[in-house]
Amino acid sequence: MNEATQPRRPTWLAGSAGGPRLARHTLTLVALALLLMPLADLSVITRDPWSELGRMLRGLAWPDFTAVESPFQALGLTVAVALWGTLAGVVLGFPLALAFARSRLVRAGCAFVRAIHELFWALLFLQVFGLSALTALAALAIPYAGIFAKVYAEILEQTPRAAAEALPPGVGRLSRFLYAELPLAWERPAAYTRYRFECGLRASVLLGFVGLPTLGFQLETAFREGRYPEAGALLWCFYLLIAALPWWSHRRLIPLLLVGGAFLLGPWPAVDGGLLWRFLSQDLWPAPLLDGEAAELVNWLARIPELGPAIGHTLLLGLLGTVGALLVALTLWPLASRHFGTPATRLAGRGLLVFLRSTPELMLAFVFLLLLGPSMLPAWLALALHNGALIAFLAARHADGLTPGMPGLPASGRLAYELLPRIYPGVLALLYYRAEVILRETAILGMLGVATLGYYIDEHFQYLMFDVAFFLLLITAGLNIAVDTLSRRLRPREVPLEDPCLR
Numbered sequence: 001m002n003e004a005t006q007p008r009r010p011t012w013l014a015g016s017a018g019g020p021r022l023a024r025h026t027l028t029l030v031a032l033a034l035l036l037m038p039l040a041d042l043s044v045i046t047r048d049p050w051s052e053l054g055r056m057l058r059g060l061a062w063p064d065f066t067a068v069e070s071p072f073q074a075l076g077l078t079v080a081v082a083l084w085g086t087l088a089g090v091v092l093g094f095p096l097a098l099a100f101a102r103s104r105l106v107r108a109g110c111a112f113v114r115a116i117h118e119l120f121w122a123l124l125f126l127q128v129f130g131l132s133a134l135t136a137l138a139a140l141a142i143p144y145a146g147i148f149a150k151v152y153a154e155i156l157e158q159t160p161r162a163a164a165e166a167l168p169p170g171v172g173r174l175s176r177f178l179y180a181e182l183p184l185a186w187e188r189p190a191a192y193t194r195y196r197f198e199c200g201l202r203a204s205v206l207l208g209f210v211g212l213p214t215l216g217f218q219l220e221t222a223f224r225e226g227r228y229p230e231a232g233a234l235l236w237c238f239y240l241l242i243a244a245l246p247w248w249s250h251r252r253l254i255p256l257l258l259v260g261g262a263f264l265l266g267p268w269p270a271v272d273g274g275l276l277w278r279f280l281s282q283d284l285w286p287a288p289l290l291d292g293e294a295a296e297l298v299n300w301l302a303r304i305p306e307l308g309p310a311i312g313h314t315l316l317l318g319l320l321g322t323v324g325a326l327l328v329a330l331t332l333w334p335l336a337s338r339h340f341g342t343p344a345t346r347l348a349g350r351g352l353l354v355f356l357r358s359t360p361e362l363m364l365a366f367v368f369l370l371l372l373g374p375s376m377l378p379a380w381l382a383l384a385l386h387n388g389a390l391i392a393f394l395a396a397r398h399a400d401g402l403t404p405g406m407p408g409l410p411a412s413g414r415l416a417y418e419l420l421p422r423i424y425p426g427v428l429a430l431l432y433y434r435a436e437v438i439l440r441e442t443a444i445l446g447m448l449g450v451a452t453l454g455y456y457i458d459e460h461f462q463y464l465m466f467d468v469a470f471f472l473l474l475i476t477a478g479l480n481i482a483v484d485t486l487s488r489r490l491r492p493r494e495v496p497l498e499d500p501c502l503r
Contacts, residue, residue: 340415
């Protein structure tokens with residue numbers, strides 16, 4: 001058989017062009033998830049989840065606002081914590097952004113603090129400041145400082161240099177920044193700060209799950225005790241708060257909100273400097289390390305037998321959540337796009353996406369836990385639905401800006417041949433952006449009983465074993481940094497979506 005008649009192998013996955021490369025990435029992710037799925041505990045423990053779901057839906061449809069105790073105080077404290085925490089993150093992160101590109105130490109420190117979830121920072125500061133506003137503000141300000149430093153630095157790097165180069169020689173770095181760089185880049189940092197404040201509202205709600213008196217504390221209590229009409233009222237309060245954000249968070253109202261929030265945050269705890277120093281210098285570190293006993297340190301590490309399975313469960317749930325988010329995004333984005341359906345169906349689709357992306361993963365996982373019982377399944381559903389809805393929302397917005405070239409195609413052809421190939425690089429890029437966030441959320445879902453690293457971190461904090469808890473936090477941060485680095489190497493470079501939510 002000569003060369004001309006030899007059968008050729010399929011080459012649709014070969015080559016370095018964008019299409020085959022994206023297909024290889026997607027198929028590899030899906031195949032890896034399917035291969036490892038038998039290792040995940042996805043069982044349903046409860047006998048009749050549908051009746052419980054019906055009760056929850058009835059509570060959401062017919063909320064009982066009269067049963068909510070002090071709703072305005074809880075909402076006000078939630079807003080105050082988010083506003084002051086975000087502001088503190090800006091104040092701390094902005095100077096770091098100026099040194100971010102020139103200092104490897106600054107980049108490493110920012111990567112570390114943003115790799116640890118706000119709830120873990122709250123657990124850490126609870127041991128020193130107790131259930132106080134200072135704990136909540138520190139839990140938001142520290143990771144947000146690392147996030148702001150990185151994002152602001154990237155925005156400044158993309159700012160045109162023509163104005164700065166036109167300044168006379170000898171102009172100082174601060175003057176160059178204030179007069180030639182900041183005015184050109186102002187809109188993008190401002191937009192990202194507004195988005196981060198919305199994230200801060202969700203994080204402020206979640207702080208109630210560790211006992212801080214924000215809206216999440218009442219939500220968890222109402223759901224756990226089966227008071228679903230009250231829980232529905234609290235959820236509606238939160239969704240209305242998010243929906244009305246453009247109006248009540250206008251820049252002219254920010255000073256008034258800051259002053260009012262300062263009154264709600266008190267009283268401030270008395271900080272014992274000696275106790276704080278002892279906690280930072282002794283309690284967080286293994287005794288063999290402080291004493292310089294290497295052999296005892298090895299024995300101390302050997303007494304953490306859950307470390308390997310905890311890391312494995314964390315990575316497995318992160319992988320399943322990432323693939324699940326991709327499948328949810330590909331399924332849901334057409335529901336909100338102007339190219340499909342009717343105005344009524346598009347309104348319903350957009351409402352569904354806003355509902356899912358506005359509800360934090362921990363809250364979704366808590367509801368699914370009540371429905372399905374303790375397994376990895378509630379956490380997986382929560383990660384897939386929340387992150388998939390966020391990606392679908394941005395993908396639909398991108399698709400709405402495109403004009404199909406073949407208007408005579410049916411809806412299925414328009415989806416498969418015109419729109420999906422054009423938006424899919426952005427969808428995959430968004431997925432890689434969210435991979436590190438998904439892993440951070442995977443760790444904290446352990447607080448609900450899933451055997452990830454977060455489960456053991458929470459357990460050791462409860463037993464006052466701060467050295468082990470802090471060591472597991474370091475492991476969690478290292479995993480997040482590694483996944484973030486890998487996702488940045490893999491994400492497509494031809495990203496058409498530009499949005500603050502990308503980060």
